[in-house]
Amino acid sequence: MAGGRMLTIGAFAKACRLSPKALRLYDELDLLKPGRVDPDTGYRYYAVEQLEKARLVAWLRRLGMPLARIRQVCALRPAEAACEIRAYWARVESDTAARRDLAEFLIRHMSATSRKDTTMLELRYCAHSDRGRVRPANQDTAYAGTRLLAVADGYGPAGAPASSAAVAALRFLETEELGAGNVLNLLEEAVQGATEAVRDAADGTAEAGTTLTALLWTGSRLALVHVGDSRAYLLRDGALFRITDDHTVVQSLIDEGRLTPEEATTHPQRALLLKSLSPATTPATVDLRLHDAEPGDRYLLCSDGLCGIVPDAQIRHLLTTAPTPDTAVHALIDAANEAGGPDNVSCVVADVVETTADVFGSGS
Known part of the structure; x- marks a missing residue:
């Protein structure tokens, strides 16, 4: 990785559609470590080869997947990762159905007429x-x-x-x-x-x-x-x-x-x-x-x-x-x-x- 082409954190963030702030957080969490850190300035550089993983992280975040689970998915082989994403999305759909029930309850509640004084x-x-x-x-x-x-x-x-x-x-x-x-x-x-x-x-x-x-x-x-x-x-x-x-x-x-x-x-x-x-x-x-x-x-x-x-x-x-x-x-x-x-x-x-x-x- 050290011998490949390196991108500044700004260029890397633009390429993978993750903000520099997010990249710094993922570095702290050992989810996406930079390819090199300047020992004098602390500035982060990333290898072009890291873009694929960074984009996967960005896509999974757009799905709403927690970072702890993203770390697990990124460590898997593609077929196993696909199964894990499928299981996560099934859970999301189940939770969404529960929230839909809550929304329907709130709609009924807010639309209800006042009770009689008796x-x-x-x-x-x-x-x-x-x-x-x-x-x-x-x-x-x-x-x-x-x-x-x-x-x-x-x-x-x-x-x-x-x-x-x-x-x-x-x-x-x-x-x-x-x-x-x-x-x-x-x-x-x-x-x-x-x-x-x-x-x-x-x-x-x-x-x-x-x-x-x-x-x-x-x-x-x-x-x-x-x-x-x-x-x-x-x-x-x-x-x-x-x-x-x-x-x-x-x-x-x-x-x-x-x-x-x-x-x-x-x-x-x-x-x-x-x-x-x-x-x-x-x-x-x-x-x-x-x-x-x-x-x-x-x-x-x-x-x-x-x-x-x-x-x-x-x-x-x-x-x-x-x-x-x-x-x-x-x-x-x-x-x-x-x-x-x-x-x-x-x-x-x-x-x-x-x-x-x-x-x-x-x-x-």
């Missing part, structure tokens, strides 16, 4: 937390009330007090006046209080902290607050949607294309959090958003003791077939324990049900 919605709910089969103690906290649903997964020496304090700090929302425009501001302020409560509960233990995923019911909407790797799911019309993003190192690597979801399941840092409520860090920026509710919706909040070991397809099946929130919660926890129960597992399941205007209260 119709009300309420929650039927259940919460439970289990130690699992391996951990010596339970550091999770799960809570469900008429308005508030919450799961917190504590960690460190004071993990249990931290998760309990975070959820307890939100309990006042059960009786707080909820104006139409201030619910997210109210949740944000409540999380600030939860952060202080975690700091007090940790009692000087810097390594302690907790995740927090909670939903606040307004009567027609659910306001979400989320930080960490506990999760919230929505089951609607038989389809399961994850409505939170994990604040973890591996999720950031997936988002950047440096790791595939399959590789993430065995990554040594898969439990390493980027955000949490902890006295050791500055106050975390939490995710806040509103979700309109529909009759028949079923929501799941869970710690990673469930979603980290039970596949989404099985979670969807159990949520779909369980007749009540209580049976759903216990079926999910049983599934996690049957899979080995390596972590504490906590679940909250809540159904959105339609009632008439003269019916009040909610069940658990």
Whole structure:
């Protein structure tokens, strides 16, 4: 390669239709190393023979293939690479079909007419937390009330007090006046209080902290607050949607294309959090958003003791077939324990049900 014709990074980028910025990234990732680097200026040069691989990388990026998978494809013989690309595209088409279903749901949702004034919605709910089969103690906290649903997964020496304090700090929302425009501001302020409560509960233990995923019911909407790797799911019309993003190192690597979801399941840092409520860090920026509710919706909040070991397809099946929130919660926890129960597992399941205007209260 050193004896062939060399191109500057600019000329090479133009020839293969990859930007110089992309080429520098692929060099750092050992995906496409330059043929020569000037020892004095650090300027990159590429051999003409590298154009074929560079164009393949560009084409695969246009397909949307993650960089980690592109590296695998480029290492294969042409026939094997073709099979790998075919398998990847089949997965893309499957995912696209799922997104199409979501788009159709959103179209129906946004086009729906307002409900009659005589119709009300309420929650039927259940919460439970289990130690699992391996951990010596339970550091999770799960809570469900008429308005508030919450799961917190504590960690460190004071993990249990931290998760309990975070959820307890939100309990006042059960009786707080909820104006139409201030619910997210109210949740944000409540999380600030939860952060202080975690700091007090940790009692000087810097390594302690907790995740927090909670939903606040307004009567027609659910306001979400989320930080960490506990999760919230929505089951609607038989389809399961994850409505939170994990604040973890591996999720950031997936988002950047440096790791595939399959590789993430065995990554040594898969439990390493980027955000949490902890006295050791500055106050975390939490995710806040509103979700309109529909009759028949079923929501799941869970710690990673469930979603980290039970596949989404099985979670969807159990949520779909369980007749009540209580049976759903216990079926999910049983599934996690049957899979080995390596972590504490906590679940909250809540159904959105339609009632008439003269019916009040909610069940658990």
